[in-house]
Amino acid sequence: MIETILYAEDNENDVFLMQQAFRKIDGVRVLRTVMDGQEAVAYLRGAGKYADRAEFPFPGLLLLDVKMPRMNGFEVLEWVRRKSAIPHLPVVMFTSSLEDKDRARAYSLGANSFLVKPSDPSKFLTMLQIMEHYWLRLNQPSRVEVMPEPVTV
Amino acid sequence: MIDSKFILYGEDDCHYATLLEAIFKQAGLPHRLRIVPNGKEIVAYLRGDGKYSNRFAYPLPGLVLLDLKMPVMNGFETLNWIRKHSANPQQPVVVLTCSDDLGDIKKAYELGANSFLTKPPNVEDLLNMVRTLENYWLNQNASPPLKDTPARKPSSDTKTEAPDHSRHSGNLSGMDDTRPRTGSPAIERAQREASSQSTNP
Numbered sequence: 001m002i003e004t005i006l007y008a009e010d011n012e013n014d015v016f017l018m019q020q021a022f023r024k025i026d027g028v029r030v031l032r033t034v035m036d037g038q039e040a041v042a043y044l045r046g047a048g049k050y051a052d053r054a055e056f057p058f059p060g061l062l063l064l065d066v067k068m069p070r071m072n073g074f075e076v077l078e079w080v081r082r083k084s085a086i087p088h089l090p091v092v093m094f095t096s097s098l099e100d101k102d103r104a105r106a107y108s109l110g111a112n113s114f115l116v117k118p119s120d121p122s123k124f125l126t127m128l129q130i131m132e133h134y135w136l137r138l139n140q141p142s143r144v145e146v147m148p149e150p151v152t153v
Numbered sequence: 154m155i156d157s158k159f160i161l162y163g164e165d166d167c168h169y170a171t172l173l174e175a176i177f178k179q180a181g182l183p184h185r186l187r188i189v190p191n192g193k194e195i196v197a198y199l200r201g202d203g204k205y206s207n208r209f210a211y212p213l214p215g216l217v218l219l220d221l222k223m224p225v226m227n228g229f230e231t232l233n234w235i236r237k238h239s240a241n242p243q244q245p246v247v248v249l250t251c252s253d254d255l256g257d258i259k260k261a262y263e264l265g266a267n268s269f270l271t272k273p274p275n276v277e278d279l280l281n282m283v284r285t286l287e288n289y290w291l292n293q294n295a296s297p298p299l300k301d302t303p304a305r306k307p308s309s310d311t312k313t314e315a316p317d318h319s320r321h322s323g324n325l326s327g328m329d330d331t332r333p334r335t336g337s338p339a340i341e342r343a344q345r346e347a348s349s350q351s352t353n354p
Contacts (some may be wrong), residue, residue: 092309098300107243107297112267114295127293133288138282140269142262143255 003136006038006059007033007094008076010068014117030132035072037096040064041079044086054103059089062137065096066102074109081110088142092137157299158291159185161214162249163195163231165223169272176283185287192226192234195219199239199249200303211242211300216290221257222248229264236265243297245290 008013012084014041015033034040040062044045044049050056062080064073073093081087093106094111106114115131164170170188177186189195195217198212205211217235221228228248236242253271261269270286273279317342 051330071229088259103295103297104243110265113245113289114297115293116295122323130285130289132294133287134268138285140253140258140271142269144258 003030003051004057004059005061005063005132005136006040006043007031007063008035008037008068008073008095009065009094010035011034014065017124017150018128020047021125024125027109028151030050030101030136036068037064037076039070040076041071041084042150044080044084044089059130060141062089063094064091066093066097067104072113074105077111078108090139090141103121112128157213157215157216157296158215159187160218160291161195161198162186162188162218162220163190163192163223163228164188164218164220165190166220166247169220172276172279174282177287179308180284181285182287185291191223192219192228192231194225195231196226196234196239198230199235199241199244201288208301212275213244213301214292214298215245216248218251219248220259221248221252230261232261232264232266240301241297241299245296246287247290249286269347307332319348332348 007015009018016033016034018073019031032043034043034083044058046053046056046058062076064076066073068076073095075113077091077093080089080091082124090112091110092115093102094115094117095102096117097103098116103114104147112135118127135148162170162173166172174183174186174188177183189198197203197210199213199217201208201211207315217231219231221229223231226234228250232248235244235246246265247265247268247270249270249272250257252258258269270282270322273282297339
């Protein structure tokens with residue numbers, strides 16, 4: 001079973017909250033974070049330091065913020081679905097956006113799911129627990145992409 | 154306004170359908186599951202054909218749950234229709250099937266399934282799965298904005314002879330169910346309980 005969630009988020013407060021939450025649900029070992037979209041792509045490709053899959057395991061779930069510098073969440077999603085060797089990686093958009101057009105765009109680019117960050121801490125925790133359980137324990141991923149070859153640079 | 158907080162489930166196995174209904178009933182959420190016996194009926198529902206043009210009685214679902222092996226139109230064909238021909242190609246669709254065949258999983262994702270679930274062999278795991286599924290897709294996930302399909306006359310190619318399944322899956326009897334199922338005594342016991350529950354409201 002793949003136990004890693006890769007979370008791409010440029011807001012340090014949000015990253016901190018997520019780490020705290022995963023600590024509470026006893027799953028801090030599963031979380032890896034990157035601060036922008038390009039870094040997320042480098043992680044997934046196993047480029048540079050990310051070639052070390054013991055330290056940076058290939059994730060079973062990619063959590064994407066929408067607004068990020070260098071490459072935003074939609075661009076990362078598009079890269080995963082259209083250009084990567086891992087087109088079926090489960091991708092969940094995780095954002096505070098309530099806009100219809102963001103949801104429509106995310107689904108039309110092939111997001112598996114769209115979660116709106118609750119501001120209430122207990123609802124936030126519940127959402128993460130259910131999300132972790134659903135995507136890492138119940139969902140069947142497409143296995144061919146479990147371990148892509150690391151890219152040597 | 155139309156409440157889309159329910160799952161539209163295409164499943165031809167009446168035992169399994171009854172079991173899932175029992176689980177939702179037990180959780181106090183019977184209104185959160187509607188079952189139809191094949192893919193063609195899902196298409197008719199989503200298109201708003203015939204009686205389904207009444208969106209107050211048949212609102213659009215928050216999630217479509219598909220068995221893969223169904224008569225008339227199977228899960229893959231239904232998923233493909235939703236992604237390529239429906240008014241709401243972004244409609245969340247989860248496949249729920251006995252199969253854990255890698256080819257089936259890959260094909261489902263290639264056709265655009267949001268998620269793929271394998272029916273667990275025992276009732277306890279099934280209960281757990283169904284609760285998480287319901288909570289995740291109906292309470293946590295934010296659905297895409299859905300366009301309602303305009304009311305339309307049923308055309309000849311959409312006519313189905315399906316009976317009214319809006320009440321409970323007792324109506325599904327008479328469907329072919331010759332496929333082997335899990336021989337788990339726990340499942341069989343739960344199915345017996347489920348059938349007795351549905352006959353004694």
